[in-house]
Amino acid sequence: MACGAVIIISRKVHPDTFRRTRLAVHLRDDFKCQHCGWQPPVPSDYDGRYALxxxxxxxxxxxxxxxxxxxxxxxxxxxxxxFQIGNLQTLCNYCNCSKGDRV
Known part of the structure; x- marks a missing residue:
């Protein structure tokens, strides 16, 4: 997958499930990139429907x-x-692209 291009969501994950999972992971990680610590402003009504x-x-x-x-x-x-919460983390797009498919 090209960095910063288009994110394709597998049809196996329902959009509402993806939204709830994204919100749960971001909340757990305090809306911070787990590698560099970058944190965007978070709207008070953020519900996980879109990327910050x-x-x-x-x-x-x-x-x-x-x-x-x-x-x-x-x-x-x-x-x-x-695609389970324990296997997901919050990263900014820069750190995610540099990580690639490495563990």
Missing amino acids: SVVTYDADQGKYGCRLLELDHIHPYARGGK
């Missing part, structure tokens, strides 16, 4: 950037990891 993101603009380079919190499989799904 921050869009930035670098005026010197004239570029936009986006940083967001994602769910990451500790034991990679590609290597048999399960």
Whole structure:
């Protein structure tokens, strides 16, 4: 999967289950990336329906950037990891991309 591109959710996971799981993992991890500690502002009505993101603009380079919190499989799904709360952690997209499918 390309970093920061499109996240494809398996049809095996119901969208409402994914929303509740994302919220539970983010709450457990205090809405912080477990590798670098980055934490976005969290709206008081956040319900897990969407990824938490921050869009930035670098005026010197004239570029936009986006940083967001994602769910990451500790034991990679590609290597048999399960979609269970104990196997999921909160990572920002930068740390998730650098981790790849490593444990």
